[in-house]
Amino acid sequence: MSENKEDRHVLTGRHFMNGDTACAEGAMAAGCSFFGGYPITPSTEIAERLARRLPEVGGVYIQMEDELASIASVLGASWTGARSMTATSGPGFSLMQENIGLGAFTETPCVIVNVQRGGPSTGLPTLVSQADMMQARWGSHGDYPVVAYCPASCQEMFDLTVLAFNMADRLRTPVFVMADEAIGHMTERVVIPDKSGIEHVVRKRPHAGPMDGLLPYEAEGSMVPPMPRVGRGYRIHVTGLTHDERGYPATDAATHDQLVRRLAGKLTRFAPEIIRIEEVQMEDAEVVLVAYGSTSRSARHAVTILREEGLPVGMLRLITAWPFPGDRIAQLAERGCRFVVPELNLGQMALEVERYARQPTTRVNHAGGQSLTPDQIAEVAREAMTCAREKSWSAITS
Amino acid sequence: MCPREIVVSDHKLDPILRSDRLPHIWCPGCGLGPAMACFANAIQESDIPVDKHVCVSGIGCTGRVAGYLNVDSFHTTHGRAIPFATGLKLSNPDLKVTVFSGDGDLFAIGGNHMLHAARRNIDITVICVNNFNYGMTGGQLGPTTPYAARTTTTPYGNPEGPLNIPHLVAALGAVFVARWTVLHVRQLQKAIAYALNKEGFTFIEVLSPCPVGFGRPNDLGDGIDEMQFYRQQSIVDDRAPLESVGIDMSKESTLVLGNFVDRERPVYQPMGTEPPEQREQTAVYHPADPEVKAREAP
Amino acid sequence: MTVVRRPLDQSVLTIPRGQTYIIPQRCKGCRFCIDFCPKDVLEESTDINSKGYHYPVVSAGKEEACIQCTFCTLVCPEFAIYTEEIEPETL
Known part of the structure; x- marks a missing residue:
């Protein structure tokens, strides 16, 4: 029976499925065994798929009473050694923020999928937006590490969900999959490799036995402490209070500073391995479209249009939004590139591009509800190109 | 003739406490100590090995209990102890998960989770210490503060009525509902031990003095x-x-205590999950798991 | 012990006895153990601990009075007092 069940984890083959379903299948392939969620458009299909799929492999699907409960149950499940996840959209993501902070502070790996819809508030439940990007970075109070991936296709919904689980276990931190409604509800081909083709990072566990005086928050050399499972005799204490290496509450500034810096430092240290970008026609690009998620599909087409006109335009696609690939942006800025940032919000990631480029960007924004078209992006990029060549950049950014 | 008192440095309950963290932060005259002692004794008395016990707390004075017990323990966010415990229990049914938290945590900010965990009949035990106010923040109005009682946020008296906790939890479907005070230590310990061994959502309300937050302003x-x-x-x-x-809590009022509800209802079982002994291999499925298991102490 | 009518099984009956142990530094002086001891074994110390509290001590003349009911052990909020059973008193 268990042979059978293992086979049901990975649906190897070519499929025609929507992004939400592909995300759920990514979770299955990654060995996710706990989903606690609450229905919310446009992420509900993830829950629906996992409600069917998890029982096939002895995993747990539970529909909690709200998103506060969903994320709390996901954190709890993670401490048993399970790979656990939840999926939501803007309003639910807002409700989850406090426990996302708990997850980051107690170094509890888990995956949180946000299929973004128009906000603020109830906004546009059924329509696309990318307006939660800064919330993903700064949504919970305090300084804490954030890893966020932005799938731009159904295939990436699968791939990046697997990657998110691996990165969560590797860094011991919650990892976001910041999808958007267009990707979640789009249906296209998804190729699921066989089990051997799916990378699996094993969460680091203590080598010491339960009674060897384990310090559960001693980070050794890697900045990531090994994570014991509950019920194994370690008798760990896990608290959302500032804690020392034993996990005990500490109320002093030095311990707090050291802990918060270590958590933030995990990202700095592992950034080269976390950060993924895709560069399109960037070799000679003078104007760079920085795009992510569904908008990057329009941006890609805009590059084709502009290249046909002979304009040296490229695209840098953020597969990882957080940590932000600022070094690459700085390099390109130094090379003389100008940046155009199309996104379905009023300019969120553009802020980050500007921070590293040390120059204003041209923004192409829509508050959400519809996708930016390739023509819309191309038009602004064309203008940007003209201004860049005439050295009158400020004219279009003011 | 035996000597008078013998001065020692360790308590016989110390092995089940994080004694290196004592003395605890609770005020003189607080009832949380006896409530925790009863729980610690009940853990030892239960049929379940200490290593399988997990204590989950929320926020507040009672939320600190988890940090003083030498079992796997979680001090979570305000109100979310029950859903956190739900994740632990469902993901590893071998665990005996107890939520130990306060009335404000469990019935105000976390009220919705109480409602649904009891409705589902999740197999956890909830111990709710009711001290009639928010103690950690200095004695404010809580969901159990009696009508007309004074707190720092009801300086003219509480205009709201309090929750009747056993009535509510029984209505929600808990299979065991009891109320004791921290004076009734033997009954309390027995009730907790019984609840730990009983399958399903078991609940004990523990009345406790909070001399600083509630006792003083209410004479x-x-x-x-x-x-x-x-x-x-x-x-x-x-x-x-x-x-x-x-x-x-008026001077002439009666406090009704007892083991009010003890009944059977189907315990929540996620669809498709097997009994614990079969489940271990499949639930925590990792392609690389054999290697992990080899490294780990049994 | 003076007994007016002696029970037939008196020779086999015993009264449990306990020895009191205290950890003065943990005490916060709430008096739960003192006030609720059914045999009035305990009283406040004349000394104070480092936090300034009068911890419980066994009253003079009450050395043999503890009946090992363990109530003080259970009701002490500070884990500062407990009793251990010693040889019972025979009647």
Whole structure:
């Protein structure tokens, strides 16, 4: 029976499925065994798929009473050694923020999928937006590490969900999959490799036995402490209070500073391995479209249009939004590139591009509800190109 | 003739406490210590190995209990102890998960989770210490603060009525509902031990003095005075009609204690999950798991 | 012990006895153990601990009075007092 069940984890083959379903299948392939969620458009299909799929492999699907409960149950499940996840959209993501902070502070790996819809508030439940990007970075109070991936296709919904689980276990931190409604509800081909083709990072566990005086928050050399499972005799204490290496509450500034810096430092240290970008026609690009998620599909087409006109335009696609690939942006800025940032919000990631480029960007924004078209992006990029060549950049950014 | 008292440095309960963290932060006369002692004794008395016990707390004075018990313990966010415990329990049914938290945590900010965990009949035990106010923040109005009682945020008296906790939890479907005070340590310990061994959502309300936050502004005196009040005003009636067991803490009022509800209902079981012994291999499925298991102490 | 009518099984009956142990530094002086001891074994110390509290001590003349009911052990909020069973008193 268990042979059978293992086979049901990975649906190897070519499929025609929507992004939400592909995300759920990514979770299955990654060995996710706990989903606690609450229905919310446009992420509900993830829950629906996992409600069917998890029982096939002895995993747990539970529909909690709200998103506060969903994320709390996901954190709890993670401490048993399970790979656990939840999926939501803007309003639910807002409700989850406090426990996302708990997850980051107690170094509890888990995956949180946000299929973004128009906000603020109830906004546009059924329509696309990318307006939660800064919330993903700064949504919970305090300084804490954030890893966020932005799938731009159904295939990436699968791939990046697997990657998110691996990165969560590797860094011991919650990892976001910041999808958007267009990707979640789009249906296209998804190729699921066989089990051997799916990378699996094993969460680091203590080598010491339960009674060897384990310090559960001693980070050794890697900045990531090994994570014991509950019920194994370690008798760990896990608290959302500032804690020392034993996990005990500490109320002093030095311990707090050291802990918060270590958590933030995990990202700095592992950034080269976390950060993924895709560069399109960037070799000679003078104007760079920085795009992510569904908008990057329009941006890609805009590059084709502009290249046909002979304009040296490229695209840098953020597969990882957080940590932000600022070094690459700085390099390109130094090379003389100008940046155009199309996104379905009023300019969120553009802020980050500007921070590293040390120059204003041209923004192409829509508050959400519809996708930016390739023509819309191309038009602004064309203008940007003209201004860049005439050295009158400020004219279009003011 | 035996000597008088013998001065020592360790307590016989120390092995089940994180004694290196004592003395605890609770005020003189606080009832949380006895409540925790009863829980610690009940853990040792239960049929479940100590290593399988997990204590989950929320925020507040009672939320600190998890940090003083030498079991796997979680001090989570305000109100979210029950869903956190739900994740632990469902993901590893071998665990005995107990939520130990306060009335504000469990019934105000976390009220919705209480409602649904009891409705589902999740197999966890919830111990709710009711001290009639928010103690950690300095004595504010809580969901159990009696009508007209004074707190720092009800300086003219509480205009709201309090929750009748056993009545509510029984209505929600809990399979075991009890109420004791921290003076009734033997009954309390027995009730907790019984609840730990009983399958399903089991619940114990523990009345406790909070001399600083609630006792002083309401003329109940110190902890010891409130304990005397419990002694004089308590009656034990397991069959009391639960709609009548509300508490107003007035001098002449009666505190009705007892093991009010003990019944059977189907325990929540996620679809497709097997009994624990078969489940271990599949639930925590990792392609690389054999290697992990080899490294780990059994 | 003076007994007016002596029970037939008196020779086999015993009264449990306990020895009191205290950890003065943990005490916060709430008096739960003192006030609720059914045999009035305990009283406040004349000394104070480092936090300034009078911790419980066994009253003079009450050395043999503890009946090992363990109530002080259970009700002490500070884990500062406990009793251990010693040889019972025979009647």
